[in-house]
Each structure stands twice: as structure tokens, then as C-alpha cells.
Amino acid sequence: MPLLASLHDPADLAGAVVTPDGTLSRHELLGLAGGMAGQIAGAPIVAVEAVPGLPTIVAVTGALLAGVPIVPIPPDAGDLERDHILRDSGATLIRPTMRAGSVPPPVQGDGPALVLYTSGTTGAPKGVVISRDAIAADLDALAAAWQWTAADTLVHGLPLYHVHGLVLGVLGPLRLGSRLVHTHRPTPAAYARTAGTMYFGVPTVWSRIAADPAAARSLARARLLVSGSAPLPVPVFDRLAALTGQAPVERYGMTETLITVSARAGGERRPGHVGLPLAGVTTRLADESGAPLPADAFDGETIGHLQVKGPTLLDGYLRDGGVRAPDLIDGWYPTGDVATIGPDGWHRIVGRASTDLIKTGGYRVGAGEVEDALLLHPAVREAAVVGVAHPDLGEQITAFVVADPVSPAELTDFVAQRLAVHKRPRVVHLVDSLPRNGMGKVQKTLLTAG
Incomplete structure (x- = not known):
């Protein structure tokens, strides 16, 4: 199945993507993305300044249609960060155009889709290479966990250069066929006035919504409130549940692994916990040396280093014009996070080991x-x-x-x-x-x- 499967559906969908700067049907987006794909076809790698709005969505969609890896650059990146990303990736910066063109045939096979740069908290940002198959596997696993279907309308205003806002928040709807409303900014007022069935936010967004009772109560119409990218404080979890009538769904992941653990739409939502591994993903706790902890460490109290394995892992990091494979431990990716896992498999993320x-x-x-x-x-x-x-x-x-x-x-x-x-x-x-x-x-x- 093509990565952006819903775009190739012969049935059009009016209002498939809605932003403050315009609205596109499924076929309109496919045509514009086809025009973009024609301009960059054959390029080794491209980059786009990922400002909120339709041009960024068209550029990323076009690159994926063309089979060209694309690097989304934060629009607020300073000159040093932008120059580092372009120099390190070797990408050509493109200016999105909104001209329709012929749609290329679906890309066959796997290959790099995105190069996402980490935040650089421990040095210069690193380019993480994510494959088409990893994205598809992650979105399909999340669709099952969250009962996410073409009948949904996803609302969010998250940045379009991270896993949360771009992979889940844009490519998710384009694969699964649901509508997307991107509000440009994730404010309580914007979420309150936008009808949807699913809302994505980071803890800061949910904290601000919880502090605005009227905005929070308006989200009672939704079936799913998803929080990620950082731990959601328990008081915010409890207040959201009280105001909206439903507890938020928390999930865990990182740039290098995409999303690997989540609560389920049809199951328990436990404050301070991020749920169970997604389909195809396995996890374990390890000691300081990287050796797995024994089974009795899965008691919900013992803290260990979290390692993951599955189809959503990165291909590697950009290095010297190539891709360096990640340093795995017997096939397990060391996340750098510490966690507890309970006897029932529920995960609680303690935080970064460092x-x-x-x-x-x-x-x-x-x-x-x-x-x-x-x-x-x-x-x-x-x-x-x-x-x-x-x-x-x-x-x-x-x-x-x-x-x-x-x-x-x-x-x-x-x-x-x-x-x-x-x-x-x-x-x-x-x-x-x-x-x-x-x-x-x-x-x-x-x-x-x-």
C-alpha cells in the first residue's frame, strides 16, 4: 500500500486539509503535490522551511510522491542552525509552489522518506533518517491502537518539523484518509472553535487548555485527546478528565523510534503512564551496562534503561554524506530514557537518563x-x-x-x-x-x- 494511501483513492474528499491559509480537497492536494514532485524529481535530497500552512504540507507530500527524502527545517531556526542542517544534510532548499502537475506513479519499495533533526541538546542537531516503511508501520499501529479511521477529523496546531506534528499530524491523515484541520498555533481558543474527533497536543498545550475551563469543556465532543512529546503532569491529566469527561491518551516515542508505546482508545488511560507497546514493538529494561534486567524487575517500581525493538526504528544518522547505522544492543535501540514497566506491561517514563x-x-x-x-x-x-x-x-x-x-x-x-x-x-x-x-x-x- 502506498505510504500516502488515501491520496490515491479515486473518491475525492472535500476539505481533506484545512488551514487558516486555505482548504484543499484530496484531489487538489494530490495535483499540487504532483507539481512539486515534478520539480524535484531525481534530486538526492531536499529541504523546506516548515512554516505552518499548506505550502509545507504540499512540499512534503510532493517529496514523498517523488521518492525524494526531505528535511523540514524549523522556521524559527537561527542562521547557525539552518546553515548546519543544510550543510550537514547536503539538501537543496526548495521554495514550495502551488502549481498542479502530473501525479507520478506510487513509489515502489522502501527508502528514506524524512530526515528529521534532533533538538541538539547534547551537541549539534543530528539528522535522523526515517524510512517509508517505518512511517507506514507506525501509522498503521497507531490507527489500530487509537481506532483511527477515515471517519475522523484530526485537529492540531503543532509544528510541522517533528514526529508529532508532521508524521502523526499530517502523514497520518494522508495515509488513513481522515480529515486534517491544522490551526497554525495550538491555542485553547483555536482548539475550542474547531470541531474534530481527535486533538493532538503537547503537555504545554493541554496545561493551557486545562486552565481555560470553557475551552476544555468544548472538547468534550471529541473522542480522543492525545498528549505526547513530554510527560503530561498528573494534575493536568486529572483536570482535563474532569473538564472534558474523558482522560487523555498518552503515548511515548522519540525521533529515532517514532511512536512505540501508547494507551489504547478503547482501554484504560492511567495518569503518569504511557501505556503498552504498539503492535510489532517490543520493549525491555536494561541496567547501566545495557544488559537486560530480569523478569522480576517488571514490578512497576524498578527503574531501568528503556530499550525498544521493532519496525519503526530509524535507518541511521547522516554522517559524511552517508547514513551511519544506529548503535544497537543485540538489535535493541537504547532510547536514553529510564522507565518502569509494571506486571501488566504498563510503562511509566521516568525521563532522560542524563x-x-x-x-x-x-x-x-x-x-x-x-x-x-x-x-x-x-x-x-x-x-x-x-x-x-x-x-x-x-x-x-x-x-x-x-x-x-x-x-x-x-x-x-x-x-x-x-x-x-x-x-x-x-x-x-x-x-x-x-x-x-x-x-x-x-x-x-x-x-x-x-
Whole structure:
């Protein structure tokens, strides 16, 4: 089946893609994408400035029709980042045109579809090569998990240069045949006024919607609210459930693996957890050396390094004009995240091993658990917890908190009353804001820099 199967459906679909800058039927999009494909046919790789709107959707669709890998560049990338991406990928920057052309025959076989650049939190951004087959396998698995069909209307305003907004949010509807309404920005007002059956958001989006009761209640008409790209705080989960009448569906993935774990549309939705592996995906926990932990570690409490295996993994990273295969451990991809897995298979993501697993006084503490406890305090609006080097403890649990007037000592005591005493933050910094990237993830390395 072609990657963008629904575009080749002989039955047209009016309003298949709707954005503030225009509306396209299925056949109109196919024609414009065909025109784009004709312009770039034979190119080794191209790039597009992924501004929200129809031109980006047409450019990416055209590249996939032509079988040409495409690199979406964040529109707010600075000159250094943009130059690095273009130089590293060797891609030619294209200017999307909106002229119809002949539709090429469907691309046969597998091959690279997208090169997505990581956020570069540990160095220069890396180009992750994702294949056509990996995207197809992931979207089909999500369709089964979320009961996602052509009858759905997906609404979101996420950026068009990440897995969440582009692969799931654009290519998903184009493969499965559902309508897409992209709001350009994921604001509570935009979501509230746009009718849909599915809504995608990152935790920052859902936090803002939960703080706007009228907007949240308007989403009660939907059948699925999906949260991803970062852990959803439990208080936000609970408030959304109360206001909309349904708990959000959380899922887990990363650029290199696409989406691998999710709650199910027809099953339980558990706060603080991301669900079960998708069809075709297997997971395991490993120790510091990468060796698998024994079966009794699947108790929901033991923290281990999460490894995944399945058809959605990357082909590799761009390196010196070629693709370097990822460093796998006996076929398993080490995600760099730490997690727990319960006896029933449910996964809880503790966070990044480098920043969210705190080793303090002989204990292993997940930063997210402490953050969730802090967010239960009525004065706290945002919280980020990190480990800071300490001569006695090894690492000291340190919290950065955005809050209404409250004392650091009160917050420390508040956590100590709800979690084990050794999990309390030893230091609390009250700050005006937390540094975040374009997907709403807190940049914890910036909190401790300098």
C-alpha cells in the first residue's frame, strides 16, 4: 500500500486539509503535490522551511510522491542552525509552489522518506533518517491502537518539523484518509472553535487548555485527546478528565523510534503512564551496562534503561554524506530514557537518563515523580527537578519552580509529606519561567548551566 494511501483513492474528499491559509480537497492536494514532485524529481535530497500552512504540507507530500527524502527545517531556526542542517544534510532548499502537475506513479519499495533533526541538546542537531516503511508501520499501529479511521477529523496546531506534528499530524491523515484541520498555533481558543474527533497536543498545550475551563469543556465532543512529546503532569491529566469527561491518551516515542508505546482508545488511560507497546514493538529494561534486567524487575517500581525493538526504528544518522547505522544492543535501540514497566506491561517514563534519573544518597529518584508532587501544591504552576552535584549525596535533588507566593521551605515540606523523605528537594529555586524548546519540553541543561 502506498505510504500516502488515501491520496490515491479515486473518491475525492472535500476539505481533506484545512488551514487558516486555505482548504484543499484530496484531489487538489494530490495535483499540487504532483507539481512539486515534478520539480524535484531525481534530486538526492531536499529541504523546506516548515512554516505552518499548506505550502509545507504540499512540499512534503510532493517529496514523498517523488521518492525524494526531505528535511523540514524549523522556521524559527537561527542562521547557525539552518546553515548546519543544510550543510550537514547536503539538501537543496526548495521554495514550495502551488502549481498542479502530473501525479507520478506510487513509489515502489522502501527508502528514506524524512530526515528529521534532533533538538541538539547534547551537541549539534543530528539528522535522523526515517524510512517509508517505518512511517507506514507506525501509522498503521497507531490507527489500530487509537481506532483511527477515515471517519475522523484530526485537529492540531503543532509544528510541522517533528514526529508529532508532521508524521502523526499530517502523514497520518494522508495515509488513513481522515480529515486534517491544522490551526497554525495550538491555542485553547483555536482548539475550542474547531470541531474534530481527535486533538493532538503537547503537555504545554493541554496545561493551557486545562486552565481555560470553557475551552476544555468544548472538547468534550471529541473522542480522543492525545498528549505526547513530554510527560503530561498528573494534575493536568486529572483536570482535563474532569473538564472534558474523558482522560487523555498518552503515548511515548522519540525521533529515532517514532511512536512505540501508547494507551489504547478503547482501554484504560492511567495518569503518569504511557501505556503498552504498539503492535510489532517490543520493549525491555536494561541496567547501566545495557544488559537486560530480569523478569522480576517488571514490578512497576524498578527503574531501568528503556530499550525498544521493532519496525519503526530509524535507518541511521547522516554522517559524511552517508547514513551511519544506529548503535544497537543485540538489535535493541537504547532510547536514553529510564522507565518502569509494571506486571501488566504498563510503562511509566521516568525521563532522560542524563537529566531525570537522580542518584542521591544511594537512592535512585525519578525527577518526574517529584515534579508531580510539587504540582499538587495550589501555588505551583510549573516545576522542573534536576540533580546537582553534591559532595556528600552524589547528587542533590534541586527544584526550579514557577509559583504564586510561597516559601521554598513550604514546598520542600509539602513533597516530604507525600513522598519518601529522601525524594524531597533539598533546594528550591523560585523562578519566573522555565526554558522550553519549540515542542514545550523543559530544557533542563539550561537550568544548571553556569
